[in-house]
Amino acid sequence: ELEIISDRVLAVQEPRGGGSAFLYLEFSKPFFHRGTWNENGIDSIALRQVGDHIGAFASYRTASHEQILVRIGFSDQDRDQAALWLKQEIPEWNFAAVREAARRAWDGSLQIVNVQGGTEEERIKFFTALYRVNGGEGLWRAMGLDEGEHRKRAIAYAGRSEEQVVPSRHTIRAMFMHQNIGFIASAYLRGLRGFDVERAYANMKMEFMQSTKIPWRVGPPTELDDFYLNHGFFPARPAGQAEWVSQVDPFEKRQCVTVTLQAAYESWCLAQMARELGKEKDWTYFSEHARDYQKVYRSELGFMAPRTADGRWVEPFDPKWSGGLGGREYFAENNSWSYTWYVPHDVQGLIDLMGGRERFVERLDAVFVEQYDQPDGKFRFLAQFPDETGLIGQYSHGNEFTRHIPYLYNYAGAPWKTQRRxxxxMDIWYGAGPLGLCGDEDSGLLSVWYVFAALGMSPANLVCPNYPVWLISSPIFERTVLALSDGGSFTILAKNSSAQNKYIQSARLNGAPWDKPWFEHSHLRQGGSLELMMGAKPNRQWGSAPEAAPPSFSSLERSK
Known part of the structure; x- marks a missing residue:
């Protein structure tokens, strides 16, 4: 919807998600002539239009080189709020002043991270990535340090009605996940409080149990969802049989293996919350479902694979090629080479499935070298999997559901391989020129990966909200000081770091010797320092002991 509400002002309302975006546009000079248009043509009389394919126009009489300015206010509440924020944020018609204020604001935001060392190109890439993450404040949010913003989201979710959590009619949602389930669990495990936890948990449980898991849909459960809750895996459509579940999108399809893996992860989230809240029956139930990824692991192939409702494995199945366009019959946009590693909550459990640490590392190595096995394979592959960009072997850096894979070596006794990969x-798929990003930025996800990689530490929740720990890799800067939102700081020292000296020889956390390729979020939150001694050859012993591995669901349960 749009409306010309005066000879200087245009208001726009655009549906977005479950609400609307409101724009309030004010022009520096009155319109000489104005009107609107829609799909039927131009209307010089009507000042308001509603629907698709609509717009507004204005004409002016201007002197030579005369400039006409426009200032825009935005709100997700209503038109009046957009107008109010416009007056507060841009009170005068002074473009130079606005530009200078923006420059000062960005300078202050980017200075939340202070770095020394690295090459000029690395610093350009780093601060460009930080800009795309929305500066230091955006980085705080990505690091789980902006508790105020996270608390607002948690309060809003806890306050949702049943109809808001599970609409009575099927509508569109984001891909294959229930995002708030992971968000609430991760925030609570990091220590976020100040919201109605019981109500939030009730909504999480309702969303998991009573809303469909069909990709790109939200609404009541279907027969596929009932089957999952009873059997622990989302069934594949039998070969040669037309899709009969009407809610399945004809293009996105069932993505049954990915949905099963996501459901296992979301079950882990619910299990953690149930334990924290003393709900033992729920803890037992969701802990069992957290292991559902095992039900789609085909051991003789060593890959995640689809099963039909009768429990049989789909045949034929090729982990590289099966699933149609984007693998969508069985996976979301990528293939089984990608999604076999999508068990973010239980990497140790996946290590056990694959036969132990040595075999797990061999399989990880294979991801980065596997090719296309047919003469025209590369061209066919890119045509079938257009989202799999930024390829190194079968590792696809350009799509967000794989970017945790290089860090999995930290769990298997080979953190030096994480450091190398x-x-x-960073060297291959990030640049300082127009082709600096290799895939879908997705609101800064490619850039935030680079920021964390350059710092030499990445949250375990890089792909999915997870245990509140940070995984150590290989900093490119010799000294980094990260200002924290509470006024403290965290310093990362990487002595002798260079292109050659990328391997950690030893480490100290807050002055004490440290032999783990990870540390808890509380160390970062409280402020302190991580000191790494870097060298040209890998120290294969540092951080390699089984007890030094980051936490996983299976390893923690065995230790209790």
Whole structure:
């Protein structure tokens, strides 16, 4: 909807998600002539239009080189709020002053991170990535340090009605996940409080149990969802049989393996919350479902694979090629080479499935070298999997559901390989020119990966909200000081770091010797320092002991 409400002002309302975006546009000079248009043509009389394919126009009489300015206010509440914020944020018609104020604001935001060392190109890439993450404040949010913003979201979710959590009619949602389930669990495990936790948990449980898991849909459960809750895996459509579940999108399809893996992860989230809240029956139930990823692991192939409702494995199945366009019959946009590693909550459990640490590392190595096995394979592959960009072997850095893979070596006793792979990806798939990003930025996700990689530490929740720990890789800067939102700071020292010296020789956390390739979020939140001694050859012993591995669901349960 749009409306010309005066000879200087245009108001726009655009549906967005479950609400609307409101724009209030004010022009520096009155319109000489104005009107609107829609799909039927131009209307010089009507000042308001509603629907699709609509717009407004204005004409002016101007002197030579005369400039006409426009200032815009935005709100997700209503038109009046957009107008109010416009008056507050841009009170005068002074473009130079606005530009200078923006420059000062960005300078202050980017200075939340202070770095020394690295090459000029690395610093350009780093601060460009930080800009795309929305500056230091955006980085705080990505790091789980902006508690005020996270608390607002948690309060809003806890306050949702049943109809808002599970609409009575099927509508569109984001891909294959229930995002708030992971968000609430991760925030609570990091220590976020000040919201109605019981109500939030009730909504999480309702969303998991009573809303469909069909990709790109939200609404009541279907027969596929009932099957999952009873059997622990989302069934594949039998070969040669037309889709009969009407809610399945004809293009996105069932994505049954990915949905099963996501459901296992979301079950882990619910299990953690149930334990925190003393709900033992729920803890037992969701802990069992948290292991559902095992039900789609095909051991003789060593890959995640689809099963039909009768429990049989789909045949034929090729982990590289099966699933149609984007693998969508079984996966979301990528293939089984990508999604076999999508068990963010239980990497140790996946290590066990694959036969132990040595075999797990061999399989990880294979991801980065596997090719296309047919003469025209590369061209066919890119045509079938257009989202799999930024390829190194079968590792696809350009799509967000794989970017945790280089860090999995930290769980299997080979953190030096994480250090090498992370540096390799930064060098190959990030640049300072127009082609500096290799895939879908998705609101800064590619850039935030680079920021964390350059710092030498990445949250375990890089892909999915997870245990509140940070995984150590290989900093490119010799000294980094990160200002924290509470006024403290966290310093990362990487002595002798260079393109050659990318391997950690030893480490100290807050002055004490440290032999783990990870540390808890509380160390970062409280402020302190991580000191790394870097060298040209890997120290294969540092951080390699089984007890030094980051936490996983299976390893923690065995230790209790």
């Amino acid at each position: 992370v540096r390799q990806i």
